Amino acid sequence: MAEFQFIKQRVRAFHDLIDAASVREVKDALAEFTTPEFQWRGMHPFTLQRGAEAVADTFWRPLKQAVTSIQRRPDVFIAGRNDTDGSTSEWVCSMGHLMGLFDRPWLGIPPTGKLLFLRYAEFNRVVDGQISESALFCDIIGVMRQAGLNPLPYQTGAFVVSPGPRTHDGLMYDAQPTAESEKTLALINQLIADLTTDYVKTSETRLARCWQDDMAWFGPAGIGATYTRERYRQQHQDPFRSGLKDIEFQGHVCRIAEGHFGGFFGWPNLKMKPAGGFLGLPASDLVSEMRVVDFYRRDGDKLAENWIIIDLLHFLHGLGVDLLPA
Numbered sequence: 001m002a003e004f005q006f007i008k009q010r011v012r013a014f015h016d017l018i019d020a021a022s023v024r025e026v027k028d029a030l031a032e033f034t035t036p037e038f039q040w041r042g043m044h045p046f047t048l049q050r051g052a053e054a055v056a057d058t059f060w061r062p063l064k065q066a067v068t069s070i071q072r073r074p075d076v077f078i079a080g081r082n083d084t085d086g087s088t089s090e091w092v093c094s095m096g097h098l099m100g101l102f103d104r105p106w107l108g109i110p111p112t113g114k115l116l117f118l119r120y121a122e123f124n125r126v127v128d129g130q131i132s133e134s135a136l137f138c139d140i141i142g143v144m145r146q147a148g149l150n151p152l153p154y155q156t157g158a159f160v161v162s163p164g165p166r167t168h169d170g171l172m173y174d175a176q177p178t179a180e181s182e183k184t185l186a187l188i189n190q191l192i193a194d195l196t197t198d199y200v201k202t203s204e205t206r207l208a209r210c211w212q213d214d215m216a217w218f219g220p221a222g223i224g225a226t227y228t229r230e231r232y233r234q235q236h237q238d239p240f241r242s243g244l245k246d247i248e249f250q251g252h253v254c255r256i257a258e259g260h261f262g263g264f265f266g267w268p269n270l271k272m273k274p275a276g277g278f279l280g281l282p283a284s285d286l287v288s289e290m291r292v293v294d295f296y297r298r299d300g301d302k303l304a305e306n307w308i309i310i311d312l313l314h315f316l317h318g319l320g321v322d323l324l325p326a
Contacts, residue, residue, distance in 0.1 A: 002175040004079035004092075005175055006129070007079055007090055007092050007126040007129075008077070008079050008092055010126055010129055010130075011079075011092040011094075011126065011131070012077075013033070014033040014131060015072055015074075015094075017029040017032065017033065018030065019071070021064075022064070023061050023064045023065055026056045026060045026061060027052055027053050027056035027057075030052035030056055030060070031052035033131055034052055034132070034134075035127065035130045035132045036051070037050065037051075038050065038051055038052060038055070038132060039134070040054075040055045040059075040133075040134045040135075041136070041267055041291075042055075042058070042135075042136055042137075043136075043138055043291075043314065044311055044313040044314035044317050045107070045313070045324065046058050046059050059136070062106060062107075063098075063106065063118075065104060066102065066103065066106035066111065067100035067101065067102055067103070067104075067106065067118070068100055068101045068103050069100050070098050070099070070100040071098070071099045072096065072097075072098055073096050073097045073098070073099055074094050074095070074096035074170075074171060075095060075096040075163075075307075076093075076095045076096070076164070076165065076170035076171070076172075076263070076295050076297075077093075077094040077170065077171045077172055077173065078092070078093050078094070078170075078172045078256065078258035078259070078261050078262070079091065079092045079093070079172070079256070079258055080181060080185075080256035080257055080258045081256065082125075082254050082255065082256060083185060083189070083255045083257075084252050084253065084254060084255050084264075089125055089127075089254075090125070090126055090127075091123055091124060091126070091254050092123075092124045093121070093122065093123045093124070093254070093256060093263050093295075094121070094122050095119075095120065095122070095263070095293070095295050095307060095309075096119075096120065096164065097117045097118060097162075098120055099115065099116065099117055099118075100115075100116055100118075101114070101115065102114060102115075102116035102143075102146070106143070107140065107143075107324055108325030109140075109144055109147050109149065109324075109325060110147055110325075111147070112146065112148070116143065116146055117142075117146070117161050118138050118139065118142070119139040119142055119161075119220075119309065120136065120137065120138045120139075121136075121138075121263070121265070121293040121295065121307070121309050122134065122135070122136045123135040123136075123253075123254050123263075123265055123293075125254070135253070135254075135265050135267070135293075137265065137291075137293045137311065138309070139220050139221055139309055140313060141221040141312060141313065141323065142159075142221035144221070144323070145159055149325075152222045152323070153279065153280035155222055155223055155224040156223065156224060156226075156235045156236060156239045157223055157224025157235045158224050158225045158226070159221060159224055159225075160218075160225050162218040162225065162307060163218075165261075165297050165305060166216070166297075166305060167297070167299075170261055170297065172258045172259050172261065176259035177259070180259050180260055181258050181259060181262075182257075183260075183298070184257035184259070184260055184261065184262045184296070184298045185255075187210060187296075187298055187301070187302070187303060188255070188257060188262045188264070188296055188303075191210040191211075191296075191303065194206040194207075194209065194210060196249040204229075204233075207229055207232075207233070208229070210302060210303055211229050211232075211302055211303050212299060212303065213228065213229055214228055214304075215227075215228065215229050215232060215305065215306065216304070216305045216306070217232045217308070218305070218307045218308065219236060219310070220308060220309050220310045220312060222279060223240075223310070223312075224236075239277065239278060242275065242277065243274065243275055243276065243277040243278025243279075243281070244272045244273065244274060244275055245272065245273050245274070245275040246271075246272055246273045246287075247270055247271070247272040248271045248272065249269070249270060250266060250268050250269055250271060250289070251266060251269075252264045252269065253265055253266060253267050260297060260298040260299070261295065261296065261297055262295070262296050262298070263294055263295035263296065264293070264294055265291070265294075266291060266292055268289035268290055268291045268292075269290055269291065269292040270289065270290040270292065271287055271288070272287070272288065272290070273286060273287055273288075274286070274319065279312070279316070281316075281319065284319065286318070286319050286320070287318075288315050288316075289315065289318060290310055290311070290312075291310070291311040291314055291315075292308065292309070292310045292311075293307075293308065293309040294306060294308050295307040
């Protein structure tokens with residue numbers, strides 16, 4: 001997998017420059033590493049942006065003004081060919097936290113003056129050394145929770161600052177064996193096939209085929225984290241599938257694996273209607289969509305850990321609910 005070392009180096013240099021850039025410099029930092037037609041996907045309310053200046057004005061400048069001394073703390077960093085487009089595009093994907101001091105309001109969320117962890121997942125498509133396309137997901141509801149706001153009903157999982165891999169080996173800065181990457185991707189594809197076969201209920205046999213008994217599942221704020229396959233079913237899968245109906249899989253934009261880690265995102269992944277109960281929503285025939293990121297760690301022949309960010313603000317906005325402060 002040495003073919004991906006160059007694009008990894010480019011994205012790491014991009015991250016270093018973005019992280020070091022001041023509020024005034026961040027547009028130029030973006031422009032240095034992105035193509036003129038750069039397309040950027042962001043969480044609600046950022047949505048789709050084009051060009052370095054729009055991305056700087058919409059996301060990075062407001063964030064850097066609100067959260068000072070931002071430090072990137074990645075937990076997973078991988079690269080590979082996109083399994084959804086016939087392996088024609090190359091992507092570098094990472095996840096972790098942006099840590100800083102929450103000193104000024106952001107998106108109407110009041111500052112705390114204290115340490116803040118903004119959970120993120122980022123996908124970058126690299127073409128001829130430049131980033132042509134990105135998706136940046138971040139857990140905004142998690143920021144609200146850290147600021148003392150709890151806009152959603154009691155979540156079924158635990159609210160935690162999501163840890164990195166138990167094995168502390170998610171940063172694939174060096175080249176990885178092709179066979180290991182292929183094994184991880186095949187397992188993720190098997191999981192997707194099992195989950196999308198029947199969105200009403202996935203049998204324990206199907207879950208056990210891909211998941212370890214002591215799996216760890218780190219969901220977004222509003223849903224929460226859970227541990228062991230049994231509690232995953234109780235605290236996420238059953239509430240999700242009983243509280244939503246007419247769920248339709250929409251596919252993925254990018255899906256890659258490197259070594260024993262892999263991940264994907266969709267725009268959207270799913271479309272559905274509320275059946276009543278999920279996130280406190282009443283039953284409705286309104287259709288909304290979920291844009292979702294999943295990262296996985298494989299251990300042997302099964303998946304051991306899963307990190308998920310869902311643009312719940314976008315999902316709720318599609319149902320006429322806006323959680324951001326006025």
